[in-house]
Amino acid sequence: MTEAKSKRYVNIIDTTLRNGEQTAGVVFSKHEKIRIANMLDEIGIPEVEVGTPSLGAIEREIIKKIADEKLNCKIFAYCEAEPEDIEYAVQCGVKNVVINISASDIHIKEKYKKNRTWVINKLREAIRTAKQNNLNFIVSAEDATRADLEFLLKLISIARKKGAYRFRICDTVSKFDPFRTFLYINTISNAMNFPLEVYNHNDFGMATANGIAAIRGGAYSLVASVGGLGEGTGNAAMEEIIMALKYLENIELGIKTSKFREIAEYVARSSARAIPVWKAIVGTNVFAHESGIHADGVIKNPKNYEVFKPSEVGLTRQLVVGKHSGSHTILHKFKEFDIELTDKQANDILGLARSMSIDLKRPLFDKELMYIYNEYAKKKKKQE
């Protein structure tokens, strides 16, 4: 972590408003979609995928609204490789589209019930429509990690020849671990010399790691969503990707991370999915310390158990008193209440607090700590 910051740039395209909303049971309102687009823009996310125009008049109206907001970020609409879908995007007034088509034989056979030639023709047709309408585009290959490599390279060369921004490789079923992701992306990158974008799912908890592996393998861009919201287990979480790039890979993108908690909360409310308290980067428990070992370490120096400051992601540090607390936490906690305890008092109170916490099956509120202290002080007085 002492090395100089890498000069390397990584593009982030956020899909909270598209694949995030596509999650079973999640629907954003118009107002929420516009707000989320604005928030992503404010913190400096360079590209945002805002919706699927073919979904109907309401969705198109929302996309048009967002396109009219004059945001700094690039706005993308998501289309299947159908001329009709592209035309709907044109109606929304967007300048950029993602053109998606499945690349694996299992999808071609089971989902489309077609063959590879059909896929190539569909893609060409959709690209033609996009170009006729002066749209810029990304070509996205769904289930690319299960595709035949030769066929995938063929699709990439079509995208390159037709002037796509870049080519998106979707690990739709989370087939790869980071090592395979690295090799796959590196191989393709070497073979094609064309900007690659990687889209990960979290079926085995490796979405973020695979995203980072793709960057190491030479990818230029990653697809992410706030809180990892997305179909099934979701996508790579935007906040995890940004922080991992910064602290693990030394790639600083200049994103305003102090807004992460706020955005995560807004998306959580809008999608009716509470942020788990242990959610990496933005969970409230990430900076909560209870156990004697950890709390003691943090009191002595936060660096013992924290890599970055809580304020960097819009959180605050909490010391929790419970079963695993040590006497240092008690001393520290009461100092916050302006009460100086002796070591003996702290140890006595710790014993009382621990057994109360075991009985309640939870940590104690500050009030409860004060009750313990008051009773303890009263008893001591009587004894005197």
Added chain:
Amino acid sequence: MREIDILTEFSQKAGTEIDHKNIKIDDTTLRDGEQTAGVVFANDEKVSIAKMLDKVGVHQIEAGIPTMGGDEKEAIKRIAALGLNCSVLGWNRAVKSDIDASIECGVDAVAISLSSSDIHIEHKLMKSREWVLESVKTSVDYAKGFNLYVSVNAEDASRSDMEFLLQFARTARDAGADRLRYCDTLGILDPFETFIRVKNIIDIIGIDIEMHTHNDFGMAIANAIAGIKAGATYVNTTINGLGERAGNAAFEELIMALKYIEGVDLGFNTTLFRSISEYVAKASNRIIPSWKPIVGGKLFVYESESRFSGVLSDTKTYGLFNERDVGLDKKVILGKYSGVNTIIYKLNTLGFKISENEAEELAEIIRDKTVSLKRALFDSEIIDTYKSYKSRSTRSKSGKKGAKSDRSKK
């Protein structure tokens, strides 16, 4: 050598087969899991969880911290006396009195934990490197005197100076420790760094390595797997990834990733995963997010046309395993992203056979409804929607056909 070439070489090496006969799971739900701020298990719950872990097939249970005394010690005693197939381990600081407490509990294994990073040695322990090495030596000596299986935990190993960490590992090995736990205490490694560092220790010191990874940057599972690829033989997991801050490597994710991504089947009874996860979720008062990998309640709930169309003919179209493998159910709901196939299937399960034309028209009605309700429809709402659509369309049979759905063809 350019970085990319080094990584390519490592990745190719890391792609080689894992010798799965040697991989063992040491589950720490009851220790690091409970150590999570806000989580307290009752003793009966601890015993139940230990039994479940044994039944599902874990090799070792880290049952708690004996030196805490009282209830904690009681629970560990009870677990050690259950006569489980798995080993039962107690967690200790590198202190004789801690180890004595473990012995009193009747465990067969101990973890002796000590920080190996300068930052911890200086700012937390307020000691020196020499003191650390001496403590490792004396405490391992002491525990080995009681014939216990000994794991030496290098806390904050990932921020340790590699030369010192090697010395630490050598000291542990020479004192007779059975393995070294490599703790990425703050979750700050990526899989490539993990692989390189763990391999280095194994190559030079030749001691069994256990991976203890944290999820602060979403890398816990990937790093555990990287460790295994580098030759680590133990992984310290927790159910649901329960653990301090962002948690540990989730047991269920690791087992399934090994099985479906790495081709290593440890023979665990995966169909019990959902029920164990539910039990731990309730006992820790932390509900399972519906999207949690492997065991989330909505993982096999489909709404969008694109996913459902694929899944209709084969679940494998959108996943590497199916719902029965982990004790979950498949379900279809209707919402903003549903289309013809989804609607026909769903209404069929509700007892209504409808045509493609009807489904096209219904798609639009349902989409408007879900957008205004801001959620997917309940079954009763779907039935109502269908019935009122039906009565309208019979009344205006000669009237104009409803607007064609945009997604009609898909």
